[in-house]
Amino acid sequence: MDAELRTRFDAGMRTLLVPDPYGHGSVPIGPDEDRREATVSGVVIRYYVSRGVETVTVVRVVYV
Incomplete structure (x- = not known):
């Protein structure tokens, strides 16, 4: 994942998914x-949500 995509992805995770x-x-x-x-941010992810500890664990990232 290049730096620009990684920056957008990290921002999307922080502001939308988390x-x-x-x-x-x-x-x-x-x-x-x-x-x-x-x-x-255009990246397909599969993840688990741990309700008890408020944690999101990404287990698969797919990007082109």
């Missing part, structure tokens, strides 16, 4: 609401 990991167009993957997929 404050509301269940919103902003994210969708659950399968029956588990905490396992999700979203597009942030």
Whole structure:
């Protein structure tokens, strides 16, 4: 990921996904609401939400 995309991605994560990991167009993957997929700044990510500790863990990043 080049520096410009990384800057946009980091900003998108901070301002969109982290404050509301269940919103902003994210969708659950399968029956588990905490396992999700979203597009942030043009980058498709799959992630888990840990409600008890307010943590979002990205497990897959796909960009072109």
